[in-house]
Amino acid sequence: MGSTNQYDAIVIGAGHNGLTTAAYLAKSGLRTVVLERNPYIGGATVSRELHSGWTYSNCSYVCSLLRPEITRDLELPRHGLQVIPYGGGVTFTRDGDYFGNYSDHEQQYREMCRHSKRDANAYERFSTDVMKQTRLIRPFLMRTPPDPTSLHPSQLRELARFGKAFAELGEEGFADALRFWTASIGDFLDGYFETDVLKTHMAGSAIIGTALGVYSPGTAYVLLHHYMGDVDGSIGAWGFARGGMGAVSGALQSALFSFGGEVRVDAGVSRVIVKNGQTQGVALENGDEVHAPLVVSSLDPRRTFTKIMAAEDLPPKLVQAARNFKIRGSSGKLNIALDGLPHFTGLDQRSPLMKGDMHCIDSLERMERAYDDWKAKRWSRDPYIDMLIPTQVDPTMAPPGKHMMTVFVQYCPPELSTGEWTDADRDAFGKTVVDQISRHSPDFKNLILHMEVRTPREIENEVGLTEGNIFMGELTFDQLLFNRPFPGYAQYRGPVKGMYLCGSGSHPGGGVMAAPGANCAREILSDLRRPALVPGSYSDD
Amino acid sequence: MNTLATRPAHDPRAMLETPFHPRIAAANGLQSWYNWKGYVSAERLDQIEFEYFAIRNATAVFDISPMTKYRIEGPDSEAFLNRLFTRDVRKIREGRVGYGVWCDDAGQVQDDGTLFHTGPDLWRLCSQERCLDWLHWSALGYDVRITDETASVAALAVQGPTSCSTLRAMGLSGIETLKPFELRSFPFHDGELMVSRTGFTGDLGYEIWTSTALALPLWDALFAAGEHFLIKPIGSAALNIARIEAGFIMAGADFVPAEQGVRHGRSRSPFELGLDWLVDFDKGQFTGRRALLAERASGSRxxxxxxxxxxxxxxxxxxxxxxxxxxxxxxxxxxxxxxxxxxxxxxxxxxxxxxxxxxxxxxxxxxxxxxxxxxxxxxxxxxxxxxxxxxxxxxxxxxxx
Known part of the structure; x- marks a missing residue:
């Protein structure tokens, strides 16, 4: 056993959560190594130059949920991270008009009035209600979910904390919480708004990354998940990481290095070595072994417990739970290098609306139909897209005057009715999306210089997310809090001594928050009886 | 689906201008503006002391066009408003104005405002906050029509000891007989001015309401008539001093409108705002009545x-x-x-x-x-x-x- 392969802790996967856990372990003085399968780090928080001069945020593409407590504590700005807020957004309608979502309150009010004065007014109520619910959840993002079956005082205290937060919501807020966690976004929005295009614009964030339709129960919570971040205290705001999302993982890696941690790329883990119910280290795909008493997996729970851990080392019930874990592929991604800024019908090129998220689907029915295609194992013929051109805000990602476009696409099934995805299928999927955008942007096609098209097949193969599920498991109530990923495993501890989970499959879920990684590190350090150094939440008040 | 034809043209401007803007901009030596519900509004045009004493010593003119205004009409309008307001609006006869508050079901104040009984089955509600959606909810079952007329009505507050003299000089004959909270219409050019003896200063004063087309002629006639009565345009800062001096509360400053509160328990009932006199339990059902009865029995917070x-x-x-x-x-x-x-x-x-x-x-x-x-x-x-x-x-x- 070479000493160079002996560590205190191994973290599998150099995504943002793996790097966060590793940074805290290294900061605590543990000899820590992160093992990454790809030749580059980042996982789904990655920037790559696939066309010379253009940087893509290949997977995740915007930033809001990254916990500010971690950003500050690990000094990520000093390590190169800058998150720039963006505003605006627009949904193009089939009649050549659009609904614009301004970041300025009064402009937004007037634009909503153009569609419905009542809706413009109802939006204030909607925002208040959403804000109430984010305030319920936010304090628990940087905390380990309690074990609801334990009578241990610490667990009872955590449960009491939940109870108190609920009580503080008041009667209506309490009822709203239950609705938010269980209702469909369509039903929920119907309770506020009468204009379809407005509802559709809002509904997008409730289905992103989720293999559910706008009228499927549980989608309202997914919307909440997208509203509970903040940029500089502005709750619900989103920003671009300057230089692409890879800047987040880059800064985390730099922080890790500053604490003496290591990262090895091209180091795919084939198996976690377990002896006598205790982890010993990992075997790599190249046959090498790396040893440590502590093995932390940032991979999704399905992959962790069915691919790199042997069933005989695990409780049978857990293996079943991992197999049944809802981690369904529902989305694809296009990253496009553009020769210039495209024109969109009806919109001035300098409009602030273009600096935000743009969409080409204008009714909840169309969104539901798009989901119907997924159920039939087809990509949506009329997909929902979340399209941004970050180069209007970030000058670093394309040559001057040129632009980069990121297009998140839903729905895109993990497997087609015709069988496995083929390259031809992938190209046809890309064409479907480009055609839809072209209907609202006549010069768009001619500006395309290079395009990366990713279906669940590419995302799983290249990033490692099972079925390409961006949240490492759906954010439905059956898989949240003390049920995430499975009952009994919500406190980041695996079924084997020395084995932990730190990925987005654990509480509080995905979306480049780094909270699972930090919470996991806190539990590990507590188990090792080392000084606590992972920060808690800022007070929201 | 909506069609393009039914939707107004898109207006990308960040801020709107009121119908009086050309005159106020010309008078605004300090160029100190603020955003009042999306309208460029003067915060102060001159030294605040001078503006304040225009209210208390002469005639001050404040542009209240951005104030939220709803037109409420129909055979059930009185019954609807009586269900909305905590006070008995049946006592606000035609030609009169009443101040009041309205609550949510929990008896928490949504907003306060003034209600103008402008004609048979015709009312105008002026409020600090927008509440169109709440009005529509409350109107279910009533034969009423509710229209947001904020942008189509130009309005000025004309306040101060010489305000009546100014309006008389402007040709509003008999204006001196207008009682507090009374309103009257006067012909003006090819239209009319609706004048109410109301205001937010606690002083002698009036509010003048007209069509946007008559806004600039109104301003010009007013300032010509008021010159010798030392008329002066003012901004919101001076008005705020006057309203606190007079003891008037303001939504957003002295209470959180119930619908906007994110934190449970931060809103207030009418009793908790010293507005007991606005709650009439004898008039029949109104929104929040049950909660307010309970509060009266068990005590306020x-x-x-x-x-x-x-x-x-x-x-x-x-x-x-x-x-x-x-x-x-x-x-x-x-x-x-x-x-x-x-x-x-x-x-x-x-x-x-x-x-x-x-x-x-x-x-x-x-x-x-x-x-x-x-x-x-x-x-x-x-x-x-x-x-x-x-x-x-x-x-x-x-x-x-």
Whole structure:
């Protein structure tokens, strides 16, 4: 056993959560190594130059949920991270008009009035209600979910904390919480708004990354998940990481290095070595072994417990739970290098609306139909897209005057009715999306210089997310809090001594928050009886 | 699906201008603007002292066009409004104006506003906050039509001791016989002016309502007539001093409109805002009645008070302490030095049972002079009446100055 392969802790996967856990372990003085399968780090928080001069945020593409407590504590700005807020957004309608979502309150009010004065007014109520619910959840993002079956005082205290937060919501807020966690976004929005295009614009964030339709129960919570971040205290705001999302993982890696941690790329883990119910280290795909008493997996729970851990080392019930874990592929991604800024019908090129998220689907029915295609194992013929051109805000990602476009696409099934995805299928999927955008942007096609098209097949193969599920498991109530990923495993501890989970499959879920990684590190350090150094939440008040 | 034809044209401007904007912009020497519900509005045009004394000494003109205005009409309009408001609106006869509040089901104040009974089955509701959606909810089952007419009505507040003289000079004959909270129409050019004896200053004053097309002719006629009565355009800053001096509360400053509150328990009932006189349990059902009956039986959580604060430092954002200076019993919501009444007034929300009339409390005041901060504890006595309430406010016929 070479000493160079002996560590205190191994973290599998150099995504943002793996790097966060590793940074805290290294900061605590543990000899820590992160093992990454790809030749580059980042996982789904990655920037790559696939066309010379253009940087893509290949997977995740915007930033809001990254916990500010971690950003500050690990000094990520000093390590190169800058998150720039963006505003605006627009949904193009089939009649050549659009609904614009301004970041300025009064402009937004007037634009909503153009569609419905009542809706413009109802939006204030909607925002208040959403804000109430984010305030319920936010304090628990940087905390380990309690074990609801334990009578241990610490667990009872955590449960009491939940109870108190609920009580503080008041009667209506309490009822709203239950609705938010269980209702469909369509039903929920119907309770506020009468204009379809407005509802559709809002509904997008409730289905992103989720293999559910706008009228499927549980989608309202997914919307909440997208509203509970903040940029500089502005709750619900989103920003671009300057230089692409890879800047987040880059800064985390730099922080890790500053604490003496290591990262090895091209180091795919084939198996976690377990002896006598205790982890010993990992075997790599190249046959090498790396040893440590502590093995932390940032991979999704399905992959962790069915691919790199042997069933005989695990409780049978857990293996079943991992197999049944809802981690369904529902989305694809296009990253496009553009020769210039495209024109969109009806919109001035300098409009602030273009600096935000743009969409080409204008009714909840169309969104539901798009989901119907997924159920039939087809990509949506009329997909929902979340399209941004970050180069209007970030000058670093394309040559001057040129632009980069990121297009998140839903729905895109993990497997087609015709069988496995083929390259031809992938190209046809890309064409479907480009055609839809072209209907609202006549010069768009001619500006395309290079395009990366990713279906669940590419995302799983290249990033490692099972079925390409961006949240490492759906954010439905059956898989949240003390049920995430499975009952009994919500406190980041695996079924084997020395084995932990730190990925987005654990509480509080995905979306480049780094909270699972930090919470996991806190539990590990507590188990090792080392000084606590992972920060808690800022007070929201 | 909506069609392009049914939707108004997109307006990408960040801020709108009121119909009076050309005149106000020309008069605004300080170019100090603020955003009032999306409209460019003057915060101050001249020194604030000069503007304030235009209110109390001559005639001050404030553009209230951005104020939210709803037209409510139909055979059930009175019944609908009576269900909405906590007071009995049947007592607001045609040609009269009433101040009131409306609550949610929990008896928490959504907003306050003035209700103008402008014609048979025809009303105008002016409010601080937008509430179209709430009005529509409340109107279910009533035969009423509710229209947001904010953008189509131009309005000026004309306030101060010489305001009546100014309007008389402008040709509004008989205006001096208009009683407080009464309204009357006068022909003007090819249209008319609706004039109400209302305002937010606690002084003799009027509000003039007209079509946007007549806005500039109104302004010009008003300022020509008012020249010798020392008429002056003012901004919101001076108005705010006057309204605190007069003891008027403002949504967003002195209470959180119930629908906007994110934190449970931060809203207030009418009782908790000192507006008991606006709640009429005998008029029949109204929204929030059951909760307010329960509150009357079991007691309120808070009391809203006007405080006479010792010294001359405004108790802005101050904590209020009990008699022993040990316990914080509330916070100040609005405070100002009153230049006419020469007193230091604060309005505060206190925990019950503090704030009984005449009770002596303490205000913790921080003030800065040349970067040096000083903390003083000032005696604060609960007042029963506002410090400024001149007879001219009520006199009819209105006195000439």
């Amino acid at each position: 808070y009391r809203f008070v006007k405080l006479d604060v010792e010294g001359n430092k405004p108790a802005t954002n101050s904590f209020i302490f009990g008699a022993g200076q040990r316990k914080v019993v509330g916070t100040v919501t609005s405070a100002v030095w009153c230049p006419t009444a020469k007193s230091n007034v604060a309005m505060a929300s206190l925990d019950m049972p503090y704030g009984r009339p005449g009770e002596e409390l303490w205000a913790e005041i921080y003030y800065m002079r040349e970067l040096k901060w000083t903390r003083v504890m000032a005696r604060a006595k609960v007042m029963e009446t506002p410090v400024f309430d001149p007879p001219r406010r009520r006199q009819t016929p209105a006195p000439r100055f």
